Amino acid sequence: MSEPRNDNRSRIPVIIGIVFLVAILGVAVFFAIQAFNTLPDYQRETQATPTPTPAYGSAMAVTRDPNVPTPAPELKRGSVSERVKELQTRLNALGYYTGTIDGQFYEGTENAVKAFQAANGLTADGIVGDQTEARLWSDDAVPASEAPATPTPTPLVANASVPTLSGVLRNGSSGDEVVTLQKQLISLGYLLSSADGKFGPATLNAVKAFQQVNGLTADGEVGQMTWTALFSGNALPKPTPIPLQDLDTSIARPYVRADGLPLVVNKKNPLPDGYQTLQLVNMNTYCDTMIVTIKHGDTLAEREAVDALMVMLQAAHADGITSWQISAAYRTVEYQQQLMNDKVSELMRKNGLSQEKAKQAARNTVADPGCSEHHLGTCFDITVPNTDQFKGTSQHRWLLDNCWDYGFILRYPEDKQSITGITPEAWHYRWVGLPHSTIMRDENLCLEEYVQRYGTPQ
Ligand SMILES: [Zn+2]
Structure with a gap:
């Protein structure tokens, strides 16, 4: 009798131990579940x-x-x-x-x-x-x-009917079907020129942009799918560009004059003594290389101007105009001096000019140190990778049509050479901000004229 009693007594601590262990395990499991539930959704997923x-x-x-x-x-x-x-x-x-x-x-x-x-x-x-x-x-x-069936969206155009298409329309095509295509692209905002029945680069870009916006392969060719999408009544119109805010005038910018107008730097107006840049960024690391190629290493420019540039080039991509390159941006006075020296030696060597004559000739294409707009860090030489000729490219035409809406100006236009004193440069654009750029476009003024008309004497 005493044995079982002894056995029972000896089991009591064992039972207490087991109960204690189960309790600890229960608490541990509870906290583990809590911890799992507090994991971020992404991790848990x-x-x-x-x-x-x-x-x-x-x-x-x-x-x-x-x-x-x-x-x-x-x-x-x-x-x-x-x-x-x-x-x-x-x-x-x-x-x-x-x-x-x-x-x-x-x-x-x-x-x-x-x-x-x-x-x-x-x-x-x-x-x-x-x-x-x-x-x-x-x-x-x-x-x-x-996917469960969704109701068909209501067509934007009542009684939309798709005209017939006899074959694929592409760059080089012409005729009545091209006129029909162009009219539709114009009404949707993709084409600015008139419907002349000739499928050229402008129509090509418009088709690509339409395809991109409407989720089609952007190959610029109009087959039955693109054609149907264009006339179905559900075609998405060209998106309006992201509006840029007018310049916040509470920030003091070295490249803006006291009266709020863009600072002019040219032969008669050299960079002010002690000029200091605001916030240069290295474009090689700052810019999205899917949007733009930076030709040279350590290309610096003012952050604000680079931001505006990227907004502009993104819009160009949305229009189907890709392949952009920046060949030059900010330059120090020392670097400009080196460019000038190189040009003078080249003219002396190639054209047999005296140093004095070579210096004069060099000034037609290279700005004197201190007189280049590139010292501001708000100018960009915009080009196309692997080509020397920028003038006449679709990128050039796009900039001429659109840069103004993004705060940029073509700084040295052909019809303003007598005022700017600079040989026309199709590739050199300056960021001046809105609304300056659109006023200069609308009134056909170069920067010198604009400042003369609207500025107060400095
Ligand atoms: Zn330039």
Whole structure:
């Protein structure tokens, strides 16, 4: 009898120990669940659903670094990056996007995102935030083929009818169908010139821009798909450029005069003594190289001007005009001196001029040190990679038509040479800000004339 009693007594601490262990385990599990619930959604999503294994050669193949732990900033209209390329690739694989995989987030991509969101029970705002991002890359992402039917959008044009198209229209085509095409491009805001029935570079750019905005392959060729999209009544018109704010005059800028007008630097008005730049940035690292190539290393310019430049070039990309290069921006007085010395030696050597004559001749193309606008850091020599000739390129024409709306001016126009004293330069643009640039365009004034008309004597 005593044995069982002894046994029972000896079991009591063991039972207490087990109860204690179970209690500790319970608390631990409780806290583990709490910790799991407080993980960011993005992390939890990637843990819960493994990244799809890329199948080589499959349309579903996606490449994405699963080791990036922090949620990335949201993608929306205007975003231009490698992540946008990934997004477009994914949307394409899911059947929502048929446009070019170019890393540029405009209407076509936005519409694809909205369609994806609608089909996946998300707010269809066209912005890729954490929720959309997580859903997009999860195995539960509903592809377009399985999306619930959505009501057909109401056509913008009543009784829209698609005219017949006999064949593919492309650069070089002409005739009545080209006139029909051009009229439609004009009414949608893509083409500014008149409908002359000749499919040239302007029509080509307009078609590319239309295709890009409407989520089609931007090849500039008008086949049945592009044609139908143009006349379906659902065609998206050309987006208006992102408006730039007028200059905030509360900031003192060295490149702006006391009366608020752009500072003039030329032969008669050298850079003021002790001139100091405001905030130079290195364009080689500051600029998105998908938008613009920076020809030389350590190319500096004023941040504000570079920001305006990038807004402008993004708009050009949206218009289908790509391939941009910056050949020059900010220059020090010392560097300008070196350019001048080089030019004088070249003229003496090649043309057999005396040093005095060579110096005079050099001044036609090279500004005297201290007299170059490039000292301001607000000017850019804009070119096309791998070509010497800028004049006459589609990039040149685009700038002539559009630079003004982005605060830029063609600084040395052909019809103003007698006033500027500089041989016309198709590639040299200066950022002056709005509204100066649009006034100069509308009243056909070069900077010297503009300052003379509207400035107060300094
Ligand atoms: Zn220049």
